[in-house]
Amino acid sequence: MSAKPMDPKHIIAARVARELHDGDVVNLGIGLPTLVPNHLPPDIRITLQSENGFLGLAPLEGDPVPGLVNAGGQPCGMQAGGVFFDSAMSFVLIRGGHVDVTVLGALQVDQQGNLANWMVPGKMVPGMGGAMDLVTGARHVIVAMEHCTKDGGAKILKQCNLPLTAKSRVNKIVTELAVFRIDPGHGGLVLEELQAGISLDQVRRCTEAEFRISPDCQL
Amino acid sequence: MSAKPMDPKHIIAARVARELHDGDVVNLGIGLPTLVPNHLPPDIRITLQSENGFLGLAPLEGDPVPGLVNAGGQPCGMQAGGVFFDSAMSFVLIRGGHVDVTVLGALQVDQQGNLANWMVPGKMVPGMGGAMDLVTGARHVIVAMEHCTKDGGAKILKQCNLPLTAKSRVNKIVTELAVFRIDPGHGGLVLEELQAGISLDQVRRCTEAEFRISPDCQL
Amino acid sequence: MDKIIGINEVVQHFKDGMTVLYGGFMGVGTPAGLVKCLLDSGACKLTLVGNDTAFPDTGVGPLIVKKRVGKLVTSHIGTNPETGRQMIAGELEVELVPQGSLAERVRCGGAGLGGVLTPTGVGTIVEEGKTKLCFDGKEYLVERPIRGDIALIKARKADRSGNLVYERAARNFNPLMALAADLVVVEADELVDVGELDPECIVTPGVVVHKIVVTGGL
């Protein structure tokens, strides 16, 4: 439960946590997004949906329980009031708008709200798993990722060139540098917030996409 | 459990019972078809599917049990090993070919295997309920009905003129006079059997449809 | 976020012209208390979506008899003569849908699907006005989703978070309707604490349920 303030992953997770509301049903992608619940204030209680077939995902406490695993296949726990169901029902909930928020990583995201996070042709093809349905169906899609690639390349682009996960579905991008929203319909990225100690200039240098600056953004 | 041998309904039900095999999953329409289980020999055990959402329909024994009703809304019983499910699952089973046999009544049936049993325009429009799905999805469709209308009119026609329940899906017609099969694809009604004491002539007089006579038919 | 409300608080959610999904089969599994409340609200020109109109004095039957319904989407009306009378007199618009297609259409509404392809109804008047597709020589009708403004659900037990279990064949359309409406109101025989229902046996997850009225003792 310890948040290391200097770790970009925790900065991102902590900021994503502030996007969630009490009572939200949330699906968290593998990796960084799973850190989000650690940063929730005690008055915000969310229900985690796990696409392998249940509601009420919780951290593992004690020994693994047979059959109780998260969508990565790792042993986990379950909240009181949790429910198990089959994969069809799991995606009825996801596609049908019963999941309020999905938080996932990205290889690329662009100013039209397009997301690419499931393959690099000829190189890495893990498959889309549940990501396409989640991004298509969840009411609110938050991309949570480090702002640049390991090599310092831009990931927030004018236009994705990797195969898309879904078209025009991303609502928000949270990185260790900034928070953007994407105006649905209007296309176009809006800078909402700079992370603590980050300058507009830094963000501009690391972002290929064009963006407007929200009047509410404190520069 | 008493079979009145002279009642056409029981003659029909008894003959339909001989079409069923041990282990069959069967859906029985309202009325005459519900008499069929009374005529099953003890070595033939079937499972009744009830389209309102369960398998293992059985006659009511003792007091009505809350929520346990047949598709007519009447209190019934349940076999050991029965299962409840929702209406979507009920019709997954029906449409998906998991019901071996459906037995239902008809207003009209024709030599192409077309069935009309759900409305008389401007007069009687009860709705199709589950009949269209049953006739479309069950592996074997048996029409069980009295051979003629109350007025003595033909019900086994060259071509139905009432709105259809389903096209070319009837496999067998059992009446108090005769048993016909319908050759799928070939179109065409085949007389398989005369009921006890019935002449070919009687059947011809009461049947508008053209039919061939099976070589196995004992005249 | 307490979902438990009194029956008197339900009435505010009913409005003229709204689309009401209801569970039940011949009235079994239809929430009688919520139907009475809808009747008492005076709301009219309703669109009702459910399996049947039960009998004149059970299920949604009284809503038909008292002429609160402008349109009905259903599979069977034979047990409520008033439904047929109003339909033939042109007082009530009735769309008859094969029961399995009705179940799938409501399921699609709750599942974010744009429809299903079914062989049911091909070659019958049910085809009328519908897109038809042919694959591998077999014809299918495209049956489109149905959603409602409100769903009226009858459950055997609810926990405080809205997880539901049903009672035998009273389950029928209830779990489907509970996924396909903007507001889901449940009438439960019994309320239990969160954690009391077996997670393997819960049919409707509480996250889709908005309001619960308990008719048995609290």
Add this chain to the structure above:
Amino acid sequence: MDKIIGINEVVQHFKDGMTVLYGGFMGVGTPAGLVKCLLDSGACKLTLVGNDTAFPDTGVGPLIVKKRVGKLVTSHIGTNPETGRQMIAGELEVELVPQGSLAERVRCGGAGLGGVLTPTGVGTIVEEGKTKLCFDGKEYLVERPIRGDIALIKARKADRSGNLVYERAARNFNPLMALAADLVVVEADELVDVGELDPECIVTPGVVVHKIVVTGGL
């Protein structure tokens, strides 16, 4: 009609080139005994349909590693590097399907439906070769049914008639696969008498199950 068989009787049902549906998610809920039996049978050129290929040594992973699979229909292969290697080397045909669409396609296969209309995949390479329909300004892909020659199912408990319950998240694709194959073979941890399972909690009805292998004590 006894459905209970020994594990040695399963092997006769495996044939080269058959389509095998399997339950499981990252191997959890995949019947390890049946997979081993399929491996021992030597059957090859199989078409496998399931959520993922787990890890090289779990779930259906070993079938991939030992090159028994000619075609794979799945949503995720990232955890089994051998799957990706064979795919990129052109040794294995892989059709990647969004997980929700895979679930619906198998459901359609078991439900007698000709397909579903889903918004998932619109505007992506998943569109390729698929019929696209537009309703009310929204685009959908027609996702077509999948059926198998055999389904390999893992259950927590089976009764002698084949009614099944599962174990927590090991349920996943199992109930869908159990509806969509010509022969449904179940590996159950435990066998109970007919009537012992709660009719409200049974997930897969026995009428769709053909063979049961019990791995726990009888």
